[in-house]
Amino acid sequence: MSKPVKAAVFGTGSWGTAFGMVLADAGCEVTLWGRRAELAGAVNSTHTNPDYLPGVELPVNLRATTDAAEAARDADFTVLAVPSQTLRGNLAEWVPLLAPDTVLVSLMKGVELGSAMRMSEVIEDVAKVGPNRIAVVTGPNLAREIAARMPAAAVVACADETVARRLQSACHTPYFRPYTETDVIGCELGGAVKNVIGLAVGIADGMGLGDNTKGSLITRGLAETMRLGLAMGADPLTFSGLAGLGDLVATCSSPLSRNHTFGTNLGKGMTLQETIAVTKQTAEGVKSCESVLDLARRHGVDMPITETVVAIVHEGKPPVVAVKELMSRSAKPERR
Numbered sequence: 001m002s003k004p005v006k007a008a009v010f011g012t013g014s015w016g017t018a019f020g021m022v023l024a025d026a027g028c029e030v031t032l033w034g035r036r037a038e039l040a041g042a043v044n045s046t047h048t049n050p051d052y053l054p055g056v057e058l059p060v061n062l063r064a065t066t067d068a069a070e071a072a073r074d075a076d077f078t079v080l081a082v083p084s085q086t087l088r089g090n091l092a093e094w095v096p097l098l099a100p101d102t103v104l105v106s107l108m109k110g111v112e113l114g115s116a117m118r119m120s121e122v123i124e125d126v127a128k129v130g131p132n133r134i135a136v137v138t139g140p141n142l143a144r145e146i147a148a149r150m151p152a153a154a155v156v157a158c159a160d161e162t163v164a165r166r167l168q169s170a171c172h173t174p175y176f177r178p179y180t181e182t183d184v185i186g187c188e189l190g191g192a193v194k195n196v197i198g199l200a201v202g203i204a205d206g207m208g209l210g211d212n213t214k215g216s217l218i219t220r221g222l223a224e225t226m227r228l229g230l231a232m233g234a235d236p237l238t239f240s241g242l243a244g245l246g247d248l249v250a251t252c253s254s255p256l257s258r259n260h261t262f263g264t265n266l267g268k269g270m271t272l273q274e275t276i277a278v279t280k281q282t283a284e285g286v287k288s289c290e291s292v293l294d295l296a297r298r299h300g301v302d303m304p305i306t307e308t309v310v311a312i313v314h315e316g317k318p319p320v321v322a323v324k325e326l327m328s329r330s331a332k333p334e335r336r
């Protein structure tokens, strides 16, 4: 009998825990790493994560520890599920502990501030491993729905398709259907930019605007994501798949999305500080809207919705003024 696949998941937040559950349900031996002993204790003793997924019963073969070396030991897959902006510092501490041939798997949907690096680039930079040992999991995967074992599809992307297939088989369950991809750039951009568009749609919802506005923001948001992707060497077809349209629709429609909810609160008139204060989990788009705009400028790409989100979130532009400006841009053909 072949030995079970071992996975370490660094991050016991919503998605780290839910994806750990997926891996465990798929038959992997999974160890979650978290910073807080009481949370790791709760996972081990009550098989719940009361802070991030209250009411969800976790599999008994999902264990947790605060000892990073213990989690990392002999892991075939080392899954990273911390906020995008802390990844660099976190990973630097874990690199000496990693199993020699482990595949590093990014669950994160952000772009690093300052460097404008995608998460796989940060991993490559810090861990000094090649693209064939770095994979990305993305798609329409709201953690709470996955944790409730509601059916969903996902994408596992790696430059090396064999590695993507290994990961696909490690996380395939009756409720979680992963497809393989080799377009890592497209998959990561789809995940990072949908958070920014999710903020925009949330703002519009909070302002009481309608479904036409939502449909327009989703479609034009996808258009600007694709423009950036093309400039960066992504395959444009990726954006009509799960990592693009699929995730955009889930995020922009769901009250479970932290980015959408964050935008809704801003659109209702809360200040940035008030909105941050009521946001308990990571809403990646809040910081990544700036790094996505940075990427767009580096590549000479026009991203008006992203620019508008940055102006509302970070420059205090009133949403009503921002909408007026967005709508009064010069007329142009739909495709350019």
Ligand SMILES: NC(=O)c1ccc[n+]([C@@H]2O[C@H](COP(=O)([O-])OP(=O)(O)OC[C@H]3O[C@@H](n4cnc5c(N)ncnc54)[C@H](O)[C@@H]3O)[C@@H](O)[C@H]2O)c1
Pocket: 011, 012, 013, 014, 015, 016, 017, 034, 035, 052, 081, 082, 083, 084, 086, 090, 107, 108, 109, 110, 141, 142, 143, 144, 280, 281, 282, 284
């Ligand atoms: N929640 C989802 O539905 C979902 C789905 C797909 C992808 N993602 C992505 O997964 C990533 C993680 O999101 P999440 O939902 O698990 O966030 P979360 O806020 O629920 O959890 C974040 C985790 O990181 C830990 N953390 C925070 N700061 C840290 C630091 N400085 N050092 C180490 N650990 C730290 C927290 O304690 C927590 O365990 C994000 O990039 C997000 O976009 C989330």
Ligand SMILES: O=P(O)(O)OC[C@H](O)CO
Pocket: 109, 139, 140, 141, 142, 143, 195, 198, 247, 250, 251, 256, 257, 258, 259, 260, 282, 283, 284
């Ligand atoms: O809650 P959000 O906005 O981070 O979205 C969660 C997932 O990325 C949806 O696929």
